[in-house]
Amino acid sequence: MVRCANDRTMTTEPASGQDDSAHDLHKLEAQRRMNRESVRALGLEPYGSRFDGLTAIDRARSMYDHQADAAHQALSKSAAVGTQGPDPRPEVRIAGRVMLSRDNGKLLWMNLRDATGDVQIAVSQKDCDAEGFALAKVTDLGDLVIASGRLMKTRTGEITVWCSSLRPASKCLVPPPEKHAGLQDVEIRYRQRYMDLWANPWTLRVFEMRSRIVSRVRRFLEERGYMEVETPMLQTLAGGAAARPFITKMNALDISLFLRIAPELYLKRLLVGGFPRVFEINRSFRNEGLDKQHNPEFTMLEAYHAHGDVETVMELTESLVRDVARFVRSLVDEQADERVNERAAERAAERAAGSPTPGEAATLPFGDLVIDYERPFERVSYATLFERACGFPMSDIPRARQELRRRHPGLCREDPGAIDRMDDVLVINELFEDKQHGGEAMLDPSRPTFITDYPAAISPLTRPKRHQRPGELPLADRADLFIAGMEVAPHYTELNDPDVQEDKFREQLRGADAEKNVEESTFRTFDADFIRALKVGMPPAGGMGLGIDRLVMILTNQRTIRDVVLFPLMRPEE
Numbered sequence: 001m002v003r004c005a006n007d008r009t010m011t012t013e014p015a016s017g018q019d020d021s022a023h024d025l026h027k028l029e030a031q032r033r034m035n036r037e038s039v040r041a042l043g044l045e046p047y048g049s050r051f052d053g054l055t056a057i058d059r060a061r062s063m064y065d066h067q068a069d070a071a072h073q074a075l076s077k078s079a080a081v082g083t084q085g086p087d088p089r090p091e092v093r094i095a096g097r098v099m100l101s102r103d104n105g106k107l108l109w110m111n112l113r114d115a116t117g118d119v120q121i122a123v124s125q126k127d128c129d130a131e132g133f134a135l136a137k138v139t140d141l142g143d144l145v146i147a148s149g150r151l152m153k154t155r156t157g158e159i160t161v162w163c164s165s166l167r168p169a170s171k172c173l174v175p176p177p178e179k180h181a182g183l184q185d186v187e188i189r190y191r192q193r194y195m196d197l198w199a200n201p202w203t204l205r206v207f208e209m210r211s212r213i214v215s216r217v218r219r220f221l222e223e224r225g226y227m228e229v230e231t232p233m234l235q236t237l238a239g240g241a242a243a244r245p246f247i248t249k250m251n252a253l254d255i256s257l258f259l260r261i262a263p264e265l266y267l268k269r270l271l272v273g274g275f276p277r278v279f280e281i282n283r284s285f286r287n288e289g290l291d292k293q294h295n296p297e298f299t300m301l302e303a304y305h306a307h308g309d310v311e312t313v314m315e316l317t318e319s320l321v322r323d324v325a326r327f328v329r330s331l332v333d334e335q336a337d338e339r340v341n342e343r344a345a346e347r348a349a350e351r352a353a354g355s356p357t358p359g360e361a362a363t364l365p366f367g368d369l370v371i372d373y374e375r376p377f378e379r380v381s382y383a384t385l386f387e388r389a390c391g392f393p394m395s396d397i398p399r400a401r402q403e404l405r406r407r408h409p410g411l412c413r414e415d416p417g418a419i420d421r422m423d424d425v426l427v428i429n430e431l432f433e434d435k436q437h438g439g440e441a442m443l444d445p446s447r448p449t450f451i452t453d454y455p456a457a458i459s460p461l462t463r464p465k466r467h468q469r470p471g472e473l474p475l476a477d478r479a480d481l482f483i484a485g486m487e488v489a490p491h492y493t494e495l496n497d498p499d500v501q502e503d504k505f506r507e508q509l510r511g512a513d514a515e516k517n518v519e520e521s522t523f524r525t526f527d528a529d530f531i532r533a534l535k536v537g538m539p540p541a542g543g544m545g546l547g548i549d550r551l552v553m554i555l556t557n558q559r560t561i562r563d564v565v566l567f568p569l570m571r572p573e574e
Contacts, residue, residue: 032173035140039171044135044167046171048146051146053093055094057112061117069089090150092149094121095147097172098112098142098144099176100141107124109123115208119160120158122161124162128164132163132164139168144169147163148166176195176199190568207564207566209552213548221301227279229267229278229280231282232260233283235259236255237258237525238525239525240261240265240266243288260283260285262284265527267543268530270304276305277305283299284299292562295562295569297569298548298565300545310478321373321488325362325364328555329364377450379449379450380450380451382394385440394473397427400428404427405419428473440482443482448481448483453478455475456476462493491542492542492544493541493542505531509526
C-alpha cells in the first residue's frame with residue numbers, strides 16, 4: 001500500500017493484480033488530472049520542457065562529499081554570530097520518477113528513480129523556492145520531476161538532495177504498482193513493458209545487460225576481422241532454413257514476399273562476391289509456436305569465414321561465448337562491489353579497455369546450474385549420444401524403427417505404416433530428439449557441449465564428411481552447441497558444390513517430412529539464384545548461427561525468452 005503525495009488515504013495499484021472497479025479507476029485518474037490542473041495554476045507546465053545539465057542519480061550519489069557536508073553543518077552552527085560562508089556541498093540537478101512520498105507539512109520527502117538507481121530528495125518550505133514547494137504538494141507517485149539542490153546525509157545516513165528547486169517533467173495519470181510487491185503480474189509486465197521497466201529495476205538491468213552483450217559480440221567479431229553487413233528482411237523466397245515463414249504482399253509490384261527466416265543464403269552470396277569474413281546480427285521470423293525458448297520474432301547472429309570449416313567457426317563461437325561470459329562476470333561483480341570509488345573507477349577503465357577483471361573465472365549461474373565457461377567446451381558425436389540414449393548404434397535401423405513404434409503406439413494405431421514409410425534418417429532423428437530419452441538428454445547442462453557429426457540428410461546446406469564409414473548413415477561436417485539444455489548455435493562446413501546443393505534442394509522439395517501435420521511441416525523452396533551464385537564459385541567456408549536471445553537468457557539467468565525480449569509477441573487484448 002502506498003499513499004499519493006496529495007492524498008491522506010491509502011491506495012493500491014490496480015495493475016499489481018488487485019481488483020478495482022472502473023469507477024475506482026476513474027476516481028484515481030480524475031484526482032491526478034485535478035493535480036495536473038493545479039500544476040498549471042502554479043504557472044508551470046506539467047509536461048515539462050528542456051533541461052540541460054542533468055546528472056544521473058548514481059553519479060549524483062557518488063558526488064556526495066562527507067567533508068563538505070560536515071563543514072556546512074559547522075557553518076550552520078556558527079550562523080548565529082554571522083560567520084556563515086558559501087555552501088561547500090556539491091550541487092546537482094537530477095531527473096527521476098517519484099517512487100515514494102511522505103508529507104510532513106513543511107517538509108516533504110520523496111524517493112526518485114532513474115535508469116541508474118534511486119535517491120531521496122527533501123523539499124523544505126524554508127529552503128525550496130515557492131513554486132517547487134507548491135509543486136511537491138500536488139505531485140503524485142509516478143510523476144517525473146526535476147530536482148536541484150545540495151547533497152547531504154540525514155541523521156539515518158541516507159544521501160539526500162536538499163532541494164532548492166523542483167520542476168515538473170511529466171505527469172503520470174496512472175497509479176503505480178504497490179511499492180513493496182512491485183509489478184508482479186507477468187501478463188502486465190510483458191504487455192506494459194514501459195511500466196515494468198521503471199517499476200522493477202532488475203528488469204531494466206537485464207535489458208541494459210542485453211544491449212552490452214550485443215555490443216560486446218559485435219566488437220569481438222570486428223576485432224577478429226569480420227565485417228558487419230545487412231541483408232534483406234523482405235525476401236521473394238523463404239530460404240536459409242526449413243521453417244514456416246510469415247507471408248506479406250508488396251502492392252507496388254503485386255508480389256508476395258516473405259519475412260526473413262534466416263540470412264544464410266544472402267551472406268553466402270557475399271562470400272561469392274569476395275568478402276572474406278562477414279556477419280550479421282539480424283531479426284528473423286518463423287511462423288511457429290511460442291514457448292520459453294521460442295518467439296516468432298527473434299535475434300540471431302550469423303557469421304561466415306571464407307576458406308574455413310566447421311572447426312574454424314567452432315573455435316570462433318567458443319572464444320566468443322567465453323569472452324562475453326567473462327565480460328558479464330565482470331559486470332555482475334562490479335554491480336555487487338560496495339567499494340564504489342576507486343574500485344569502480346578501476347573496473348570501469350578495465351571494461352572500457354575491453355578486458356575482464358584479472359583473476360575472475362567466467363562462471364555464471366543459470367537456475368540451479370553453475371556454468372563454467374572457462375574450461376574447454378566438451379565435444380561428443382551424434383552417434384555416441386544416440387547409442388548412450390538408446391542402447392544400440394544408429395546404424396541398426398530395424399531396431400530403431402522397432403523402438404520408435406514402442407514409443408509412439410498411438411501413431412501406429414492410427415496409421416500402422418507411418419513409421420515404415422519414414423526415411424531411415426528421420427527415424428533416427430526422431431529418437432535422438434526425444435526430450436525425455438533422446439541424445440540431447442544425455443548432455444550435462446552445466447557443461448557447454450558441441451554435438452558433432454550430424455546425419456547429412458538433416459543438414460542440407462552442409463558439406464558431407466569426406467571420410468565416411470561404409471554401411472553407416474552419411475554424416476555432415478556439422479556441430480551444434482548446447483548450453484543449459486538449450487541449442488544455442490549450429491556450425492557447418494558450408495556446402496559449395498552447386499550440383500550437390502541442387503540435388504539436396506530437390507530432395508527437400510520431395511517432402512521428407514510429409515508424414516508430419518501442418519503445424520510441424522516446414523516450408524521448402526528451390527533458390528535458383530543461389531545455385532547460380534555457387535556456380536560462380538564460393539570458397540570453402542565455415543558458417544555459424546548463434547541465438548542471441550538464448551545466449552542472453554543463459555548469461556543473465558532468465559528462464560524464459562520473454563524476459564530478454566523487450567516486447568514479446570502477445571495475443572491482442574480483448
